[in-house]
Amino acid sequence: MPKTTGIDHVVLHVSDLERSRKFYLEVLGMAVAHEGTGRAFLHCGSQMIALFQMPDAAKLEAGIDMNHLAVQTDTGTFESVKSELVERGIQVTGRPGDPDCIYFSDPDGHRLQIVYPGGH
Numbered sequence: 001m002p003k004t005t006g007i008d009h010v011v012l013h014v015s016d017l018e019r020s021r022k023f024y025l026e027v028l029g030m031a032v033a034h035e036g037t038g039r040a041f042l043h044c045g046s047q048m049i050a051l052f053q054m055p056d057a058a059k060l061e062a063g064i065d066m067n068h069l070a071v072q073t074d075t076g077t078f079e080s081v082k083s084e085l086v087e088r089g090i091q092v093t094g095r096p097g098d099p100d101c102i103y104f105s106d107p108d109g110h111r112l113q114i115v116y117p118g119g120h
Helices: 017-026 078-087
Strands: 009-014 031-036 039-044 047-053 069-072 093-095 098-105 111-115
Touching (some): 009 017, 017 031, 017 039, 078 098
Parallel strands (some): 009 047, 069 111
Antiparallel strands (some): 031 039, 093 098, 098 111
């Protein structure tokens, strides 16, 4: 049996590829790994997020296939990251009992979490 060493990529279905691509590049600081028709693979550290354009955006139901995606960061502070998200018009929520937890959603409603070193 193979021993996994990490996640190569996670696929998120999106209703507007360019809008989602811009969100992940500008808001989360990811970088383009490679792109093709209807899809973009973005570097997220040593892993990738793949955005796949849904052929019928009306059928997109964020949160059905995945509860949330947690991404690690070692830049900024809880306060600065939360403030920047809010300034961009992004609604930020937390988790009961964890005052330093940042949850928010991408343009299609996929729930995201930012995790700092040592956090979970």
